[in-house]
Amino acid sequence: MNAQTQQIIMTIVTWAGLFAVFYFILIRPQKKKDKKLKEMRQSLSVGDKVTTIGGIIANVAKIEEDFVVLELGPNRTKVPFEKWAIGTVESNKESVE
CATH class of the missing domain: 2.30.30 (SH3 type barrels.)
Incomplete structure:
Protein backbone atom coordinates (compact mmCIF):
# COMPACT_ATOMS: atom_id res chain seq x y z
CA MET A 1 0.00 0.00 0.00
CA ASN A 2 1.21 3.43 -0.79
CA ALA A 3 0.83 6.50 1.42
CA GLN A 4 -2.10 7.92 -0.53
CA THR A 5 -4.17 4.73 -0.14
CA GLN A 6 -3.44 4.64 3.60
CA GLN A 7 -4.51 8.26 3.89
CA ILE A 8 -7.83 7.55 2.13
CA ILE A 9 -8.49 4.54 4.37
CA MET A 10 -7.75 6.58 7.51
CA THR A 11 -10.08 9.35 6.32
CA ILE A 12 -12.90 6.85 5.77
CA VAL A 13 -12.31 5.23 9.17
CA THR A 14 -12.28 8.65 10.86
CA TRP A 15 -15.58 9.68 9.23
CA ALA A 16 -17.18 6.33 10.09
CA GLY A 17 -16.05 6.68 13.71
CA LEU A 18 -17.34 10.24 13.88
CA PHE A 19 -20.72 9.16 12.49
CA ALA A 20 -20.89 6.30 15.03
CA VAL A 21 -20.20 8.70 17.90
CA PHE A 22 -22.90 11.13 16.71
CA TYR A 23 -25.34 8.26 16.24
CA PHE A 24 -24.90 6.85 19.73
CA ILE A 25 -24.69 10.21 21.52
CA LEU A 26 -27.29 12.28 19.64
CA ILE A 27 -29.49 10.40 17.19
CA ARG A 28 -30.29 7.17 19.05
CA PRO A 29 -31.32 8.79 22.37
CA GLN A 30 -33.54 11.29 20.53
CA LYS A 31 -35.28 8.48 18.63
CA LYS A 32 -35.93 6.66 21.92
CA LYS A 33 -37.35 9.84 23.46
CA ASP A 34 -39.60 10.47 20.43
CA LYS A 35 -40.86 6.88 20.49
CA LYS A 36 -41.66 7.12 24.21
CA LEU A 37 -43.57 10.42 23.68
CA LYS A 38 -45.55 8.94 20.79
CA GLU A 39 -46.50 5.89 22.86
CA MET A 40 -47.54 8.13 25.77
CA ARG A 41 -49.75 10.26 23.51
CA GLN A 42 -51.30 7.17 21.88
CA SER A 43 -52.13 5.66 25.28
Whole structure:
Protein backbone atom coordinates (compact mmCIF):
# COMPACT_ATOMS: atom_id res chain seq x y z
CA MET A 1 0.00 0.00 0.00
CA ASN A 2 1.21 3.43 -0.79
CA ALA A 3 0.83 6.50 1.42
CA GLN A 4 -2.10 7.92 -0.53
CA THR A 5 -4.17 4.73 -0.14
CA GLN A 6 -3.44 4.64 3.60
CA GLN A 7 -4.51 8.26 3.89
CA ILE A 8 -7.83 7.55 2.13
CA ILE A 9 -8.49 4.54 4.37
CA MET A 10 -7.75 6.58 7.51
CA THR A 11 -10.08 9.35 6.32
CA ILE A 12 -12.90 6.85 5.77
CA VAL A 13 -12.31 5.23 9.17
CA THR A 14 -12.28 8.65 10.86
CA TRP A 15 -15.58 9.68 9.23
CA ALA A 16 -17.18 6.33 10.09
CA GLY A 17 -16.05 6.68 13.71
CA LEU A 18 -17.34 10.24 13.88
CA PHE A 19 -20.72 9.16 12.49
CA ALA A 20 -20.89 6.30 15.03
CA VAL A 21 -20.20 8.70 17.90
CA PHE A 22 -22.90 11.13 16.71
CA TYR A 23 -25.34 8.26 16.24
CA PHE A 24 -24.90 6.85 19.73
CA ILE A 25 -24.69 10.21 21.52
CA LEU A 26 -27.29 12.28 19.64
CA ILE A 27 -29.49 10.40 17.19
CA ARG A 28 -30.29 7.17 19.05
CA PRO A 29 -31.32 8.79 22.37
CA GLN A 30 -33.54 11.29 20.53
CA LYS A 31 -35.28 8.48 18.63
CA LYS A 32 -35.93 6.66 21.92
CA LYS A 33 -37.35 9.84 23.46
CA ASP A 34 -39.60 10.47 20.43
CA LYS A 35 -40.86 6.88 20.49
CA LYS A 36 -41.66 7.12 24.21
CA LEU A 37 -43.57 10.42 23.68
CA LYS A 38 -45.55 8.94 20.79
CA GLU A 39 -46.50 5.89 22.86
CA MET A 40 -47.54 8.13 25.77
CA ARG A 41 -49.75 10.26 23.51
CA GLN A 42 -51.30 7.17 21.88
CA SER A 43 -52.13 5.66 25.28
CA LEU A 44 -54.06 8.69 26.56
CA SER A 45 -57.49 7.94 27.96
CA VAL A 46 -60.43 9.97 29.22
CA GLY A 47 -59.84 11.13 32.78
CA ASP A 48 -56.03 11.36 32.55
CA LYS A 49 -54.48 14.46 34.10
CA VAL A 50 -52.05 15.96 31.57
CA THR A 51 -49.73 18.92 31.19
CA THR A 52 -49.42 20.56 27.78
CA ILE A 53 -46.13 21.79 26.36
CA GLY A 54 -47.36 25.29 27.24
CA GLY A 55 -47.75 24.38 30.91
CA ILE A 56 -51.54 24.05 31.08
CA ILE A 57 -52.67 21.34 33.51
CA ALA A 58 -56.04 19.77 32.66
CA ASN A 59 -58.06 16.57 32.51
CA VAL A 60 -58.75 14.73 29.26
CA ALA A 61 -62.46 14.93 28.44
CA LYS A 62 -62.52 13.48 24.90
CA ILE A 63 -60.02 11.87 22.54
CA GLU A 64 -60.14 12.12 18.75
CA GLU A 65 -57.65 10.87 16.18
CA ASP A 66 -55.48 14.01 15.98
CA PHE A 67 -56.65 16.06 18.96
CA VAL A 68 -57.88 15.85 22.53
CA VAL A 69 -60.43 17.96 24.36
CA LEU A 70 -59.21 19.08 27.78
CA GLU A 71 -61.26 20.35 30.73
CA LEU A 72 -59.74 23.46 32.32
CA GLY A 73 -60.46 25.23 35.57
CA PRO A 74 -63.33 25.06 38.04
CA ASN A 75 -65.93 25.73 35.33
CA ARG A 76 -64.64 22.74 33.36
CA THR A 77 -64.18 24.76 30.21
CA LYS A 78 -63.54 22.38 27.32
CA VAL A 79 -60.72 23.34 24.95
CA PRO A 80 -59.39 21.27 22.00
CA PHE A 81 -55.63 20.67 21.75
CA GLU A 82 -53.54 18.86 19.16
CA LYS A 83 -52.15 15.57 20.49
CA TRP A 84 -48.59 16.71 19.88
CA ALA A 85 -49.17 19.53 22.41
CA ILE A 86 -49.48 17.05 25.29
CA GLY A 87 -46.16 17.13 27.15
CA THR A 88 -46.67 14.76 30.06
CA VAL A 89 -49.30 12.62 31.72
CA GLU A 90 -49.29 13.56 35.41
CA SER A 91 -51.46 10.68 36.57
CA ASN A 92 -53.84 8.17 35.09
CA LYS A 93 -57.53 7.88 35.85
CA GLU A 94 -58.09 10.78 38.22
CA SER A 95 -61.65 10.85 39.44
CA VAL A 96 -63.95 12.00 36.64
CA GLU A 97 -66.99 13.69 38.15
